[in-house]
Amino acid sequence: MIEIKGVSKAFDRTEIIHNISFSIEKGSIYGLLGSNGAGKTTLLRTIAGILKADQGEITVDGQTVFEMTPIKEKVVFLPDQPFFFTHYTLKQMAQFYKNTYSRWDEEYYHRLTALFEIDIHKKLHKYSKGVQRQASFILALSAKPDVLVLDEPIDGLDPVVRKKLKNVLITEVAEREMTILISSHNLREVEDICDHIAILHQGRFLLEKELDDLKSGIHKIQLAFKGDVPDGLFNKLDVLHKETRGSVLLCIVRGEHEDVERLIRSYHPVIFDLLPLTLEEIFIYEMGDVGYAIQNILD
Numbered sequence: 001m002i003e004i005k006g007v008s009k010a011f012d013r014t015e016i017i018h019n020i021s022f023s024i025e026k027g028s029i030y031g032l033l034g035s036n037g038a039g040k041t042t043l044l045r046t047i048a049g050i051l052k053a054d055q056g057e058i059t060v061d062g063q064t065v066f067e068m069t070p071i072k073e074k075v076v077f078l079p080d081q082p083f084f085f086t087h088y089t090l091k092q093m094a095q096f097y098k099n100t101y102s103r104w105d106e107e108y109y110h111r112l113t114a115l116f117e118i119d120i121h122k123k124l125h126k127y128s129k130g131v132q133r134q135a136s137f138i139l140a141l142s143a144k145p146d147v148l149v150l151d152e153p154i155d156g157l158d159p160v161v162r163k164k165l166k167n168v169l170i171t172e173v174a175e176r177e178m179t180i181l182i183s184s185h186n187l188r189e190v191e192d193i194c195d196h197i198a199i200l201h202q203g204r205f206l207l208e209k210e211l212d213d214l215k216s217g218i219h220k221i222q223l224a225f226k227g228d229v230p231d232g233l234f235n236k237l238d239v240l241h242k243e244t245r246g247s248v249l250l251c252i253v254r255g256e257h258e259d260v261e262r263l264i265r266s267y268h269p270v271i272f273d274l275l276p277l278t279l280e281e282i283f284i285y286e287m288g289d290v291g292y293a294i295q296n297i298l299d
């Protein structure tokens with residue numbers, strides 16, 4: 001379990017992260033979304049113990065991360081720009097990791113290099129950016145961390161590699177409860193693997209929720225009645241959006257599925273469909289008032 005309590009971080013007296021608190025359960029995949037400059041990298045580096053928070057506390061399994069080597073070994077951070085020693089091959093980098101991380105898994109490392117079809121003898125700087133990124137994933141995963149912190153990791157990877165990578169990550173979570181914190185400026189990049197989502201905007205959370213909760217509390221409904229819409233129906237519903245399409249009313253409503261259905265059926269509609277919303281629609285309707293931040297992660 002990772003606990004972030006009242007964390008703030010400033011650079012040159014400008015506060016970038018403002019009093020953020022949240023927790024991440026062991027074995028969950030937590031998506032941190034936000035537009036450019038929102039503070040994602042700063043927050044991730046602080047959580048990974050690379051930066052020191054100015055205020056607040058970060059613990060992993062009850063222990064402070066910053067400058068605590070035994071914990072740092074369990075928390076591996078993958079920056080948005082892969083880092084390798086100059087002119088090193090993957091094999092040489094792997095040797096360095098092996099000496100650094102006591103839980104290094106050599107057999108798993110070879111399995112991953114085969115899966116991603118990487119020549120471990122070629123100098124890493126001669127590879128494309130995408131392959132370098134795969135190499136940094138192989139190194140991080142083979143260190144067998146409890147917590148993997150990923151800063152915009154999927155950028156620049158082709159769809160086949162993305163799929164392979166997502167499968168590897170999901171397997172590690174399922175088999176040994178690795179926890180993943182993953183940032184992205186695009187919801188679509190991460191929505192299929194995350195179970196929690198937070199949206200960071202100007203260093204503050206706009207939203208922080210379990211995906212299932214987010215999806216279960218909001219619905220799209222299509223309605224039609226024989227005559228006019230019954231008086232009072234909308235007073236009893238929490239309506240976020242309403243529009244008419246011919247004789248059909250399309251509404252976005254908040255509430256429990258059963259409660260919404262029971263209420264509407266009591267007015268005997270001739271058409272009644274309750275449809276799920278995509279995550280994208282949920283964000284748009286829930287957070288229309290912070291349009292810029294949301295639009296950016298949906299584009």
Ligand SMILES: Nc1ncnc2c1ncn2[C@@H]1O[C@H](COP(=O)(O)OP(=O)(O)OP(=O)(O)O)[C@@H](O)[C@H]1O
Nearest residue numbers: 011012016034035036037038039040041042043185
């Ligand atoms: N080392 C630093 N010194 C001074 N300012 C910094 C430093 N690192 C980040 N910042 C500032 O903090 C703000 C947030 O940057 P950060 O990289 O955390 O955002 P981000 O959400 O990761 O953005 P992006 O999606 O563009 O990578 C920016 O205004 C940036 O200029």
